[in-house]
Amino acid sequence: MTSLDYRSLGLKVGLEIHQQLSAGKLFCSCPCELSDIIKRRFNRQLRPSQSEMGEVDQAALEEAQKKLRFTYESTPFDCIVEADEEPPHSVNNKAVRTTLIFSRMVDARPVDEIQFMRKIVIDGSNTTGFQRTALVSTKGKMKVGGKNIGIETICLEEDAARRIAEEDHNVVFRLDRLGIPLIEIATSPDIETPEETREVAERLGTLLRATRSVRRGIGSIREDINVSISGGARVEVKGVQELDLLPSYVHNEALRQLALIDVKKELSRHNIKEVQGGKIDISKLLSKTKSRVLSESLANGGIILVTLLQGFAGLLRPDERGVKRLGVDMAAHAKVAGVGGIFHSDELPGYGITEKEVEVIRSELGADKMDCFVMVADSAEKASAALDRVIERARQALVGVPEETRDPLPDGTTAYSRPLPGRERMYPETDVPPFPIMNSLMLEVEKQLPEYPEEIIKRLREEHSLSKEQAETLVKNGYDIDFDGMIKAGISPKIAARTLIHTLPELESEGLDVSQLKLPILIDLLFRVESGAFAKEAVPMLLRRMVEQHEGIEEAIGRLDLSGVGESEVENVIDKILEEKRALVLERGERCVSPLMGLVMKELRGKADGKLVNTMLLQKVRKILTFFAKKSTSK
Secondary structure, eight states, X not given: OOOOOHHHHTOEEXXXXXXXXXXXXXXXXXXXXXXXXXXXXXXXXXXXXXXXXXXXXXXXXXXXXXXXXXXXXXXXXXXXXXXXXXXXXXXXXHHHHHHHHHHHHTTOEEXXXXXXXXXXXXXXXXXXXXXXXXXXXXXXXXXXXXXXXXXXXXXXXXXXXXXXXXXXXXXXXXXXXXXXXXXXXXXXXXXXXXXXXXXXXXXXXXXXXHTTOBOOSXXXXXXXXXXXXXXXXXXXXXXXXXXXXXXHHHHHHHHHHHHHHHHHHXXXXXXXXXXXXXXXXXXXXXXXXXXXXXXXXXXXXOXXXXXXXXXXXXXXXXXXXXXXXXXXXXHHHHHXXXXXXXXXXXXXXXXXXXXXXXXXXXXXXXXXXXXXXXXXXXXHHHHHHHHHHHHHHHHHHHHOSOOEEEEEOTTSOEEEEEEOOOGGGEEXXXXXXXXXXXXXXXXXXXXXXXXXXXXXXXXHHHHHOOOHHHHHHHHHTTOHHHHHHHHHHTOOHHHHHHIIIIIHHHHHHTTOOGGGSOHHHHHHHHHHHHTTSSXXXXXXXXXXXXXXXTOOHHHHHHHHTOOOOOHHHHHHHXXXXXXXXXXXXXXXXXXXXXXXXXXXXXXXXTOSOHHHHHHHHHHHHHHHHHHHHHHHHHO
């Protein structure tokens, strides 16, 4: 990453962590499980509604402009509450209790009475058009790296439906995830560097897992990052799931805001104080264009509209650091109106549009070298609406950095999503009664406080002779619970730690969802290893097949044929590999054993004990080296 002095930039970061709880659905008795079994489908359309003050949220208004339709898929793990065909039941007591336990762990102050609110959400992720959320506690704190990080609010809310597909303005959602309880923790903007963002997120994650009441697996925890720099604005990067990418999102957002501040300064130097916003139809001017996009639009009855942006030349393309500026954001805004994209003069000629056509357009607009133009080809209605949004984004550039919500991209950058939601989207929930927090409940919570991560690490080291690194890794990855379960079942600490610290994370790094490997399955498998049914080296191969093929232990063992092999077969495989890799043996000496072990174990497919293989391989390598050493001496 490009080096930045984050403190001199005035970087401020706040985190919002959303963690699923394993308490059952928040407002019904359905379990917190996902399914691919579809019981029925139904369709809905949603529209924005007013808050109790008669205002309408801008983010909801923009979402409505997309004119989307929604199809909902019901599974065995949802009911008519999720379908909004029955009022919500009483709030899940276990979910409330877990939220209060976590609140106590970070010294947050519970409210006197939990009152659920409706948060307007019309992107289809909830059948009701709103999400139920409630404030549970405020003003907490935790220490990270010797520094106090404030916890502003802790809320309890329902998770959204799963987005499955989108085609032709119809979005398909699955209802199994809808209604799973979410604990939402919002920190104060006390974080000052990208790496500190990750450290705070890791600490919150370990504290949440310490409650022993959270779900694990892909999508069970998500982070929203609120980022600003001096002269910039608060921007929310919503729905980050990769912990390792948190520093990249913060760094790149700081760079993006710097670039937009530079744009504002450049416009000021050019004395640009307003954007006129005129739109001109140049369809006849480009009637003979060879550009496929433009010509197809004209052939389908569309038009080509263009707007002039005075003083914006060079400000739509990436800057000298490669940081994207206005062009991509204008395109994202235009797409809300339903168009495929935009063309702007900073990237032309190109896309079939010739230099002569660019000059003709500039002449028509009366543009000079400091000016830029943006054009859109589509139906008259869509093209006009798209350019209106482009013009509005250009006007925002005069102010600097707009407050907005952005989507995380896999490369650590972000894309415009929608305006930052405001208070207008909240109004009281009338179907869920208030939940008073009694002193008796808080006394019970006090008795149920779990071990803190530091206490768990200390216990694992003292009771099971784990190294500090092993114990910290188990706690950090949330596997200390499974480790305790394995030990209680009689699995040796050594093989339990190896499976949880190395095998499962390796499978996760391959993109496999290991959350389906429940503790009883792992215990059953490791018991077979310790009883000698097959070598421990076969465990990764077995677990990989079980996840990929959705097979049970017996079926996976049968498919992979893990019957053990004798020493003679092991010796034959080793001899074969050593013959093929003789040059490597002579070049690297005994250092060749490690890479050759991988080849031998792959050939044996987990049927032999690794310790035996390593011993035999090392002996044979030494014999080869001794033989060639004597041969060389005799010469």
